[in-house]
Amino acid sequence: MRIVVLAGGIGGARFLRGLKAAVADADDAGTTDITVIGNTGDDIHLFGLKVCPDLDTVMYTLGGGIHEEQGWGRADETFAVKTELAAYGVGPEWFGLGDRDFATHIVRTQMLGAGYPLSAVTEALCARWQPGVRLIPMTDDRVETHVVVDTPEDGRKAVHFQEYWVRLHASVPAQAILPVGAEQSKPAPGVLEAIAGADVILFPPSNPVVSIGTILAVPGIREAIAEAGVPVVGLSPIVGDAPVRGMADKVLAAVGVESTAAAVAEHYGSGLLDGWLVDTVDAGLSEAVEAAGIRCRAVPLMMTDVHAAARMAREALTLAEEVRGEARA
Amino acid sequence: MRIVVLAGGIGGARFLRGLKAAVADADDAGTTDITVIGNTGDDIHLFGLKVCPDLDTVMYTLGGGIHEEQGWGRADETFAVKTELAAYGVGPEWFGLGDRDFATHIVRTQMLGAGYPLSAVTEALCARWQPGVRLIPMTDDRVETHVVVDTPEDGRKAVHFQEYWVRLHASVPAQAILPVGAEQSKPAPGVLEAIAGADVILFPPSNPVVSIGTILAVPGIREAIAEAGVPVVGLSPIVGDAPVRGMADKVLAAVGVESTAAAVAEHYGSGLLDGWLVDTVDAGLSEAVEAAGIRCRAVPLMMTDVHAAARMAREALTLAEEVRGEARA
Numbered sequence: 001m002r003i004v005v006l007a008g009g010i011g012g013a014r015f016l017r018g019l020k021a022a023v024a025d026a027d028d029a030g031t032t033d034i035t036v037i038g039n040t041g042d043d044i045h046l047f048g049l050k051v052c053p054d055l056d057t058v059m060y061t062l063g064g065g066i067h068e069e070q071g072w073g074r075a076d077e078t079f080a081v082k083t084e085l086a087a088y089g090v091g092p093e094w095f096g097l098g099d100r101d102f103a104t105h106i107v108r109t110q111m112l113g114a115g116y117p118l119s120a121v122t123e124a125l126c127a128r129w130q131p132g133v134r135l136i137p138m139t140d141d142r143v144e145t146h147v148v149v150d151t152p153e154d155g156r157k158a159v160h161f162q163e164y165w166v167r168l169h170a171s172v173p174a175q176a177i178l179p180v181g182a183e184q185s186k187p188a189p190g191v192l193e194a195i196a197g198a199d200v201i202l203f204p205p206s207n208p209v210v211s212i213g214t215i216l217a218v219p220g221i222r223e224a225i226a227e228a229g230v231p232v233v234g235l236s237p238i239v240g241d242a243p244v245r246g247m248a249d250k251v252l253a254a255v256g257v258e259s260t261a262a263a264v265a266e267h268y269g270s271g272l273l274d275g276w277l278v279d280t281v282d283a284g285l286s287e288a289v290e291a292a293g294i295r296c297r298a299v300p301l302m303m304t305d306v307h308a309a310a311r312m313a314r315e316a317l318t319l320a321e322e323v324r325g326e327a328r329a
Numbered sequence: 330m331r332i333v334v335l336a337g338g339i340g341g342a343r344f345l346r347g348l349k350a351a352v353a354d355a356d357d358a359g360t361t362d363i364t365v366i367g368n369t370g371d372d373i374h375l376f377g378l379k380v381c382p383d384l385d386t387v388m389y390t391l392g393g394g395i396h397e398e399q400g401w402g403r404a405d406e407t408f409a410v411k412t413e414l415a416a417y418g419v420g421p422e423w424f425g426l427g428d429r430d431f432a433t434h435i436v437r438t439q440m441l442g443a444g445y446p447l448s449a450v451t452e453a454l455c456a457r458w459q460p461g462v463r464l465i466p467m468t469d470d471r472v473e474t475h476v477v478v479d480t481p482e483d484g485r486k487a488v489h490f491q492e493y494w495v496r497l498h499a500s501v502p503a504q505a506i507l508p509v510g511a512e513q514s515k516p517a518p519g520v521l522e523a524i525a526g527a528d529v530i531l532f533p534p535s536n537p538v539v540s541i542g543t544i545l546a547v548p549g550i551r552e553a554i555a556e557a558g559v560p561v562v563g564l565s566p567i568v569g570d571a572p573v574r575g576m577a578d579k580v581l582a583a584v585g586v587e588s589t590a591a592a593v594a595e596h597y598g599s600g601l602l603d604g605w606l607v608d609t610v611d612a613g614l615s616e617a618v619e620a621a622g623i624r625c626r627a628v629p630l631m632m633t634d635v636h637a638a639a640r641m642a643r644e645a646l647t648l649a650e651e652v653r654g655e656a657r658a
Contacts, residue, residue, distance in 0.1 A: 103413030
């Protein structure tokens with residue numbers, strides 16, 4: 001079985017760890033492969049280095065190098081470089097790059113400078129981390145998610161997503177989300193081929209706007225998924241009336257979508273999504289989701305540990321098989 | 330008094346620390362300024378970053394950040410980045426960059442990438458370190474010293490100076506020294522002006538071939554020094570029949586110069602050099618140096634500490650005044 005997963009950062013990475021565990025436990029473990037299409041819209045150039053937070057979170061999490069409690073960055077980090085940069089008066093100081101993490105960005109930037117596309121660089125970095133999945137950036141082109149905000153000082157302006165998320169902690173309303181460069185971008189080599197060859201396509205409980213939404217904004221990807229003719233199943237990142245983690249509600253508001261599990265499913269739409277998992281607390285929303293033409297199941301969606309994530313992955317694969325069975329019937 | 334010093338790495342930096350101490354002790358401390366023209370021929374691109382070992386050694390030594398015993402690099406270093414780069418299989422591993430040092434190269438590379446010339450970048454880095462001298466790279470252009478060696482595997486080939494010096498420990502004979510790019514380079518802004526405005530020009534006990542020799546290979550610098558009409562005084566980096574530190578003998582052989590204090594003075598020549606300090610153990614060579622038209626004094630030349638370096642600097646300035654007096658007579 002070939003599984004394709006669209007992934008953002010922490011939520012996507014933790015779901016993938018569960019999916020790997022679920023697949024490893026299954027009878028057909030040896031015949032299943034997982035391709036991850038990673039969001040690069042939150043990439044940022046810092047200190048002249050190319051930083052890819054979502055790709056790295058997936059790579060570190062699946063490769064065993066992640067800072068477990070934090071969810072991003074490396075375990076056992078030190079911060080000598082950051083301290084020195086601050087001593088030079090060079091910022092931003094709000095982005096916490098550790099020494100080990102810096103090495104990843106140095107290698108990446110050196111390879112990009114030598115002419116390798118990001119997809120080849122990512123493959124080279126993964127040669128060390130052995131994430132157990134094929135990790136492909138959504139595009140080799142530069143796409144940067146910007147967020148339009150109103151500020152007391154500068155009026156309305158667009159800031160880089162990381163500035164909105166990390167520096168401002170999404171504390172001001174997002175007026176609009178702009179995936180700058182997306183329209184001109186092309187899917188990275190292997191992305192469309194993976195989708196066309198998939199048996200199942202999964203949307204983890206990643207941010208539907210700035211993670212999965214950005215991947216879908218790369219021309220060709222949404223169309224390829226819709227036309228793949230295989231079950232597309234998602235997991236709600238909203239449980240009850242709040243995001244499981246992160247600040248998805250802030251960016252959902254910017255695109256006019258309510259922060260409910262049902263509204264997110266309808267935002268993806270039945271043209272894209274065949275099945276949708278909501279948390280048991282949201283079981284009452286199933287009817288609305290099904291009314292929108294999307295098969296819905298209510299199951300526990302809190303990824304408290306890898307076992308919980310694996311159970312969620314199994315539920316998603318089970319729902320996918322239901323969708324497949326229904327399509328055949 | 331305006332003093333101009335041509336400097337390489339460790340020897341130059343330690344001499345400069347002595348010179349600063351000597352000047353601070355003198356009556357006219359407030360009216361003396363020191364301009365350092367730094368060698369950039371040993372600059373190297375590592376991990377996509379621009380590393381300037383000699384400039385940094387001067388900056389760290391005078392700014393109080395140097396690893397004192399080692400003579401280069403930062404005090405209290407850690408090596409997380411280097412360890413990680415090795416884990417990615419990215420080398421070279423023979424060049425020992427610490428985490429703190431990495432920050433300097435990251436800032437420098439970022440500024441160069443933004444379009445600032447190396448001289449402006451160096452000034453910006455010095456704004457933090459406050460070295461108490463004006464430090465100018467010899468040129469903003471790319472000059473890289475290469476060393477021609479015979480190898481069992483590849484036959485005759487040119488390697489970067491750092492590879493010869495650090496990786497090979499100068500263990501094979503240097504067939505030739507090539508300051509690649511020097512002929513096309515121009516002195517950095519301020520270099521010729523500093524020389525033209527100098528009251529004294531000093532050559533510290535730096536490597537006469539790959540440090541001071543490379544600076545003199547930038548078209549215009551040698552001529553400006555010869556025509557400045559002020560005392561030019563040097564200190565021998567050779568004491569007895571060996572370099573005080575480093576492997577100057579290896580590269581002297583490549584340019585056909587004997588490893589003696591007298592031969593180095595004659596290599597510079599009386600057209601450039603007015604005065605020359607040799608160590609007391611080389612007092613017997615004074616006659617040969619003077620016969621070559623260069624005023625010579627034998628004084629202790631071992632920079633065991635900053636006081637010894639300061640005494641050497643005072644001897645150099647005293648010899649310069651003797652030269653000046655003679656010229657007036």
